[in-house]
Amino acid sequence: MILSGGLLLYATKDFPSWGDPTSPASTHVSPRYLKKSLEETRVPNVVTSILADYRGYDTMFETTVIFCAGVACFMLLRTFEKRETDHYYRHVPTGITIHIKGQREIPIESKEFEKIDAIWTPYDLIINTVSRFLVPFIQLFALYVIAHGHHSPGGGFQGGVILGASMIVLAIAFNLRTAVRRLGERIDSIMSALGVFIYSGIGALCVLLGANFLDYKALAQILPIDRVAARSDGILGVEIGVGIAVMAVMICVYNNVASEGRYDEGL
């Protein structure tokens, strides 16, 4: 290991200096992207235009990799067998926990009782209230990051991660049961597939309109805009697909890993 480290350190002798504008990495294709992005796609954020337009294939398969990671987590961990354990209920107004031994179910049909998974699951008023206030703003900010990715740093990946984090905050501050009630497992799985479908669907739509795969110029035939604006809008659609897929996969991975696939309070 020291040998390989030493060899790598020796190899830095041939590297360009830090911040050198004439380094090989900065002189090949990137000047072309920088020069042509605004003219060809009307997207001032070059990172976004490369991500979704010039290198759209790459990003599409990255999204597919993320989708596969979510499916793999689900397949590895998810179990549907019920454990033979006791039930716990919390009386919400007083905070008293009721422990029912054996397999008997809910004693009283009442809104005042909520099902919890372990006797130590704490109920913290401050954390619950603050997170309830924060989550809508986090989600609003995530939507801004996705929608404004053309003009400021942001895009589908970042916004999707923030959206997923907002649901994970809910799962940590309350419990996993509350978060799953807000966004069910079935809807979450459908959304992760839907995100990839939106991305590849836009690509396939371009083929149907007679252009290459993911060549958004063709969208100008069905939208009332010119060919340059069509590329800009195609990028937006793709980013929305990426955002949905990333959000759903983040939530799916968290739910499965945190509860060992039982979707209860596992940790």
Place this chain on the structure above:
Amino acid sequence: MNMEAFLNHLVAKYNFWLYIILMMIGLYAMIAKNNLIKKLVGMNIFQTAIILFYVSIGSKKGGTIPILEHVSGGAQHAIDPANYVNPLPHVLMLTAIVVSVSTFGVALALAIKIYQRYKTLEEDEILTRIRES
């Protein structure tokens, strides 16, 4: 290589040295640690070193973020690529970060499965249990 040349080399390229040291820390953790979670942490350090390496390749002295100046509907002025950092490594690493998070989730899922089966995460204990059975 005499001392002065070596120092010049170090000052000009110390970022690469830092990343290689970070990468070797990660590699050491992946090879030498016994606990599977520590191995995963080492893998994440390794990935972080590579991400930092890519991002630093794209930097240019005096360059700003690659969001072009523009006025809506106005005339285009010429864009000098030397004024903006290279956006390509940023794009590659942007996707790599999210992919590394989700692959880390898969790795944790595998670790949970191993724990459920062998009731331990220490590599040598897992190996003895496999030999016993």
